[in-house]
Amino acid sequence: MQNKLVIAISSRALFNLDDSHRVFEEQGLEAFQRYQIEHEEQPLEPGEAFPLVQKLLRFNARLSRLDKKLGDRVDVILLSRNSADTGLRVFNSIQHYALPICRAAFCGGQSPYRYVAAFGCQLFLSTDPEDVRAALAQGVAAATLIASARGERSEDEQLRIAFDGDAVLFSDEAERIYKADGLQAFADSERAAAKQPLSGGPFKPFLQALHALQSELPADQSLLRTALVTARSAPAHERVIRTLRAWNIRIDEALFLGGKSKGEFLRAFGADVFFDDQLGHCDSASQHVTTGHVPHGIANIR
Numbered sequence: 001m002q003n004k005l006v007i008a009i010s011s012r013a014l015f016n017l018d019d020s021h022r023v024f025e026e027q028g029l030e031a032f033q034r035y036q037i038e039h040e041e042q043p044l045e046p047g048e049a050f051p052l053v054q055k056l057l058r059f060n061a062r063l064s065r066l067d068k069k070l071g072d073r074v075d076v077i078l079l080s081r082n083s084a085d086t087g088l089r090v091f092n093s094i095q096h097y098a099l100p101i102c103r104a105a106f107c108g109g110q111s112p113y114r115y116v117a118a119f120g121c122q123l124f125l126s127t128d129p130e131d132v133r134a135a136l137a138q139g140v141a142a143a144t145l146i147a148s149a150r151g152e153r154s155e156d157e158q159l160r161i162a163f164d165g166d167a168v169l170f171s172d173e174a175e176r177i178y179k180a181d182g183l184q185a186f187a188d189s190e191r192a193a194a195k196q197p198l199s200g201g202p203f204k205p206f207l208q209a210l211h212a213l214q215s216e217l218p219a220d221q222s223l224l225r226t227a228l229v230t231a232r233s234a235p236a237h238e239r240v241i242r243t244l245r246a247w248n249i250r251i252d253e254a255l256f257l258g259g260k261s262k263g264e265f266l267r268a269f270g271a272d273v274f275f276d277d278q279l280g281h282c283d284s285a286s287q288h289v290t291t292g293h294v295p296h297g298i299a300n301i302r
Contacts (some may be wrong), residue, residue: 004073005209008116008133009053010126011080011090013145017042029109036086043096044089048145049125049202050097052272052290055102055159062157062223073213077119078104079112079126116140122209125292133295141206143275143292146282158225160272162289165230165240167297169207171199174236176298190236196245198239201295203275204247211249225252227269231281233258263288 011017015207020039024032053076060072078094078101082085087106096099105115113134116124124135124142135142166175176187207226214224232240233256244251255265262281266274267288274285275292285291 004075005056005213005237006075006077006119006121006123007053008054008077008079008121009049009110010084010128010131011078011087012127013047013049013125014023014053014078015050015093017044017047035088036082036089042089044093046097048127048147048290052125053099054097054243055158055272058133058157059159059223060100063217073216075103076101077115077121079115079124080104080106081109081112082106083108106280107204113138115144116142118185122206127164127176129293129295136202136294136296141203141253141294143294146286146291146293148290149287156270158223160225160227160270162227162229162266162269162271162274163203163207164274164276164278164294165228165232166201167299168201168202168203168275168294169228170201170240170243172201172277172297172299173199174239179298180204187236190232190239194235194238196239196244199241202245202294207249207251208247214250222252227251227255229255229262229265229269229274230257231259231262232256237270 020032020035023035032102056074057076059074062255065071078090080090084089084106097221099180103119105112111131111134113124116135117138117140121140124132124140125145127145129144132142132144163169166172174186174190210224210226214222217223227250230240236294237256254268257265261284263284266285271289273290273292275294276282276285277294279293282291282293
C-alpha cells in the first residue's frame with residue numbers, strides 16, 4: 001500500500017532476551033532451545049524498542065479515529081534468529097501484550113537481515129551491529145539500539161523522531177572534509193556549496209516515508225513530529241535547509257547546536273528515538289532518549 005511505513009524489529013530489541021541468551025552463551029544451543037520451550041508460556045519482559053513499537057502500532061488506531069478511510073499506515077515485522085519452535089515464546093509474548101504484529105521471519109540461528117528488503121521495510125532496528133551493517137549495505141535504513149539510561153517514557157500520543165544530519169539523513173561528503181582538514185575547511189566548503197544540495201544518506205528514504213505519512217494528516221492534528229538535531233551551525237546551516245527544500249521533504253524542527261551536547265535538547269524535544277552515526281553522540285543522547293547508532297560513513301570506517 002502506498003505511503004505505508006514498514007519497520008523491521010529484531011526479537012532482542014523488542015523483548016528482553018538476556019536470560020535465554022546467557023543460557024545460549026554458557027550452555028549451548030540445545031540448552032537454549034530447551035530453556036525457551038520450558039518457558040514459552042512465560043511472557044518476556046519488554047526490551048529497549050518496546051515503547052517505540054507500541055507507540056508506532058497505536059498510530060493506526062489514532063489514524064482510524066481521524067478518518068476510517070486512511071486504514072493502517074504502519075506495519076511492524078518481527079525478525080529473529082530463533083527457530084519457529086523456540087520463537088513460539090516470542091509470538092506468545094506479542095499476544096500477551098496485545099501487539100498487532102502478524103508477520104515474522106524466524107531464521108534458525110542465521111542472520112535475519114536478508115529479509116528486510118523482501119518485506120519492503122524502510123527501517124530495521126536491532127541490537128546486533130553486524131546485522132545492522134548488513135542491512136545498511138542492502139540500502140535499508142538501520143540502527144543498533146543502545147539501552148537508554150532514562151527510565152520514564154513519553155506518554156504523549158504524538159510520535160517524535162529525531163535525526164542527525166551528516167552520514168544519517170545526508171551523505172558523509174561534508175563530514176569527510178571536516179575529518180581530513182578541520183572545522184574551518186568544513187565551514188569554507190559548506191559556504192561555497194550552500195546552494196548545492198547534499199547527496200542523500202541512508203535515512204533519506206525513511207524520512208521520505210515519514211513525510212508521506214505526515215502529508216495525509218491534518219496539519220492541526222499531526223500525530224507525528226520530526227527533528228533534525230545537528231552539530232552544524234552557521235554558516236553550514238544554509239546547505240542543509242536548501243537540501244531539504246530541494247528534496248521537498250518537511251521536517252518540523254531543526255536544531256543547529258554548534259557542537260553542544262545533544263542529550264538535553266533531545267529530552268526537551270521529547271524524542272521517542274534519535275539516530276546518529278557517531279558513538280560519542282549516541283552515548284550522550286542515550287542518557288535521555290532511546291538512541292540508534294547508524295554505523296555508516298567515515299566515522300565508522302573500521
